[in-house]
Amino acid sequence: MHSCGVTNTAIDLTRAARRFHALSDATRLGILQMLGDGERCVCDLQGDLDAAQSRLSFHLMALKDAGLVTDRKEARWSYYTLMPDTLGEMHDVILVLGTEQSKGRRLKILGRCCG
Amino acid sequence: MHSCGVTNTAIDLTRAARRFHALSDATRLGILQMLGDGERCVCDLQGDLDAAQSRLSFHLMALKDAGLVTDRKEARWSYYTLMPDTLGEMHDVILVLGTEQSKGRRLKILGRCCG
DNA sequence: CGAATCCATCAACTTCCACTGATCAACGAG
DNA sequence: CTCGTTGATCAGTGGAAGTTGATGGATTCG
Numbered sequence: 001m002h003s004c005g006v007t008n009t010a011i012d013l014t015r016a017a018r019r020f021h022a023l024s025d026a027t028r029l030g031i032l033q034m035l036g037d038g039e040r041c042v043c044d045l046q047g048d049l050d051a052a053q054s055r056l057s058f059h060l061m062a063l064k065d066a067g068l069v070t071d072r073k074e075a076r077w078s079y080y081t082l083m084p085d086t087l088g089e090m091h092d093v094i095l096v097l098g099t100e101q102s103k104g105r106r107l108k109i110l111g112r113c114c115g
Numbered sequence: 116m117h118s119c120g121v122t123n124t125a126i127d128l129t130r131a132a133r134r135f136h137a138l139s140d141a142t143r144l145g146i147l148q149m150l151g152d153g154e155r156c157v158c159d160l161q162g163d164l165d166a167a168q169s170r171l172s173f174h175l176m177a178l179k180d181a182g183l184v185t186d187r188k189e190a191r192w193s194y195y196t197l198m199p200d201t202l203g204e205m206h207d208v209i210l211v212l213g214t215e216q217s218k219g220r221r222l223k224i225l226g227r228c229c230g
Numbered sequence: 231c232g233a234a235t236c237c238a239t240c241a242a243c244t245t246c247c248a249c250t251g252a253t254c255a256a257c258g259a260g
Numbered sequence: 261c262t263c264g265t266t267g268a269t270c271a272g273t274g275g276a277a278g279t280t281g282a283t284g285g286a287t288t289c290g
Contacts, residue, residue: 011148013141021139023209025278026128029135032212033126042237055279057238062277076236076287087213091206094138097147098202140248157267170249172268177247191257191266 016093019086022066027051028059032082035069041077131208134201137181142166143174147197150184156192 022028030049034040046056060080063069067086072079137143145164149155161171175195178184182201187194 011144013144013148017139017141017144020135020144021277024132024136024139026132027278029126029128029132029212033128036212043235046236052280053237054239054281058278061238073237073286078237082213084213087209091209094202094206094209097144097151098197098199142248158265161267167250168267169251169269173248176268188256188267193267 011093011096016090019066019068019090022062022068023090025059025062027055028063031056031059031063031080032068032087035080035082039072039079039081041079043077045080126208126211131205134181134183134205137177137183138205140174140177142170143178146171146174146178146195147183147202150195150197154187154194154196156194158192160195 023032027049031045034045034048042053042056042060045051045060046053049056051059060069060071063080064071068083069080070083072081138147142164146160149160149163157168157171157175160166160175161168164171166174175184175186178195179186183198184195185198187196
């Protein structure tokens with residue numbers, strides 16, 4: 001699946017583009033950052049990100065469509081969580097992008113990782 | 116700078132968003148993929164990506180603005196090259212996003228990487 | 231039940247992107 | 261010098277994406 005094994009892998013560019021689009025907004029990145037600490041309900045995010053409710057809902061939907069988060073309803077609240085595997089896939093796409101054929105460059109990008 | 120060391124690092128979300136935006140288009144990802152094999156002139160890309168010249172120019176500009184590629188002029192031609200460090204930074208942003216405070220989750224995303 | 235909270239959804243509007251076709255500057259070749 | 265090639269840039273256009281404010285459904289609490 002997604003490992004640092006960076007195989008040849010013909011990437012689905014359209015799919016990847018859609019996902020990167022989900023990351024191309026500061027509000028959405030802010031949401032992901034908060035979710036990095038664990039599950040959050042919308043009202044929490046609303047307070048911390050100082051965003052109108054409908055705006056937040058819009059961005060959460062975008063993240064959900066991209067497969068970057070999931071939601072869960074409990075009582076009145078909707079809780080959102082990261083889907084770490086998707087971030088993992090995207091991380092791999094970036095690695096592959098910089099490297100395709102050249103193993104040498106790959107290691108350079110990886111830095112001291114996977115050394 | 117960008118290493119798998121994934122430090123705390125307050126990320127500049129706006130800057131990151133702008134960069135991810137550059138990756139949010141299949142044509143641009145295609146360009147990056149081709150540049151993974153090494154420097155290319157615009158006319159090469161044009162042939163292989165089957166894109167109109169002004170369209171290509173537009174996307175190359177977007178990639179350049181995002182710091183993902185550089186260009187070099189020689190005679191009649193413009194040659195474009197990847198800037199691997201920028202891809203490296205973005206790769207780190209993704210890692211940090213999934214992790215912020217939680218070291219445990221970080222390792223999970225990294226998979227077998229960084230042991 | 232009635233009031234309040236949480237959140238998704240909708241319509242209206244604005245802003246931003248991507249694409250096309252045209253033009254133009256730079257360069258090299260004949 | 262003239263012509264063909266390379267590629268940047270520009271104006272115009274259609275459509276997608278983001279924002280706001282309002283509405284309504286679901287749920288909880290008094």
